[in-house]
Amino acid sequence: MQQLNDRRTMNGWALFDWANSAFALVITTAIFPPYFTGVIDDQFTVAGFEFSDSSWFTLTITLSYLIIALLSPLLSGIADAGGRRKSFLRFFTIMGGVSCLLLFFFNGMDTLWLGTIAFALGLIGFAGGLVFYNSFLPVIATPDRFDKLSARGFAMGYIGSVLLLVLNLLMVQQPTWFGLPAEGTLPVRLAFITVGLWWLVFAAIALARLPDDVRIKGTGLREMGRRGWQELNSVWLRVRASSNTLRFLAAFFAYSAGVQTVIFLASTFASKELGFETSELIIVVLILQIVAVGGAFLAASVSKRYGNRASLYFQLMIWFGICLAGYFVQGKTTFYFVAAAVGLVMGGIQSMSRSTYAKLIPTREDVTSYFSFYDVLEKIAIVLGTFIFAGLDLLTGSMRSSLLALSLFFALGMILLLRFRIPKE
Incomplete structure (x- = not known):
């Protein structure tokens, strides 16, 4: 044994x-x-x-x-x-x-x-x-x-x-x-x-x-x-x-489609739309990783003081702003600030989503099954987000319009969270 x-x-x-x-x-x-x-x-x-x-x-x-x-x-x-x-x-x-x-x-x-x-x-x-x-x-x-x-x-x-x-x-x-x-x-x-x-x-x-x-x-x-x-x-x-859990998972599905698609395609966007070289992108990613550490602590701090739902809302508003800023961004210097904003909420939204979902699980004996369901839901969200992004890219010939469309996922996530309540929060 x-x-x-x-x-x-x-x-x-x-x-x-x-x-x-x-x-x-x-x-x-x-x-x-x-x-x-x-x-x-x-x-x-x-x-x-x-x-x-x-x-x-x-x-x-x-x-x-x-x-x-x-x-x-x-x-x-x-x-x-x-x-x-x-x-x-x-x-x-x-x-x-x-x-x-x-x-x-x-x-x-x-x-x-x-x-x-x-x-x-x-x-x-x-x-x-x-x-x-x-x-x-x-x-x-x-x-x-x-x-x-x-x-x-x-x-x-x-x-x-x-x-x-x-x-x-x-x-x-x-x-x-x-x-x-x-x-x-x-x-x-x-x-x-x-x-x-x-x-x-x-x-x-x-x-x-x-x-x-x-x-x-x-x-x-x-x-x-x-x-x-x-x-x-x-x-x-x-x-x-459980209508409350269903509301959260619907919101999670919506904004995960946006989050994961942005993370996967940020480098491609910077390279194609703004002309970033590989060495410049590596520096951007390093900055993003460093900021992500502070972002995770910030998300936890907001959650401790105001609750999980407020922390999620705070981050989703930033994500919504990132998509809008990405649509209008023209210079490399501005993109560094956009990338820093992604780092600020990249890890926080994922860790806060996981911990929020854990609080909604009614039993400690079947946690693996609940998280298997959560994992599959996130993967399907990635499929939806990247498929829509690719489709709009093909139709319009620009990744900017695809990025603008992703902002709707974050807006939908915030709307779906309006009636969501975390037990004992």
Whole structure:
């Protein structure tokens, strides 16, 4: 039987966050989005349909998260069954890490399909692995350690990803220090290699410290998938019976479509609409990450004094302003302030949403199922937000109109929260 609160095991679990967070920061946010739109044609035709570079990138995210949303019940069932947790975590980790390595060979329209598929598989590997990573928490620690251990993983992920991003910034800005040519895309493509190796190597160390699988008879993939769907349906029936919880989740769905789409596409917007270079975008992302730390504390401070709903409203108003400012922004200097505003509310809105939802869960015995439902809802919101963004980008030829449309998601979120009340607040 697995020993709980073993220091070596818990450190290994936190180390996995150090490993995979590099993908979230370097690939999905800082370096790959502007590189993707920079090396392919502005407009091109596939199967008779016209696409812009940014709409193709956005639709890749949409399709990836649609696949993840459809897989989520199966993955949740596997995680809950507990028989193949480590095996599937290793599978999705290898998928994601190898996908990053393959991005090195993506260098233009001739390799568009390679770049698209590798990026999509990286997203699936990252999000799919998180289901199993999170499910290890109650297996290795007692409830009194959950908060502290979870925070340690978050901190290690933040520190590790920023350290690697700083290295990548030096590679891009000072390639000769590393014996690389000053011209061309090689430094950026080598950054993708560093992410893949970082992810695979540190994850291997983490996996070696996590408890081995204990196969459970009679729990095949079909049975575990059925169990996952049953859990989601059971939670939905209970949520539907609580009008207050339903109001919150409707608001959460609305503003999550806006939040996640902005986070995914901020770099692409800056690159395409404002002409930011890769090195400039890395600096923007670093500023954003630093401000995000203070933003999380600010959200918690507002919540402590005025309550969760007031904190959410405060942040949603800022998000609404960000979308409007993004529509009108013209210069790089102004965009730095917009990016700082995103950092201010990026982490806060997500952490406050999670803690608010936790207060609405009526039982402590079925928390995993409730958060599986929450997770699927967020993924579907990403699909909706990115799909609408891509569609408007294609129709209007500008990402600015898409950004303006996202402001409606935040406005809808605020409207839906009007009648929401948090118990005992």
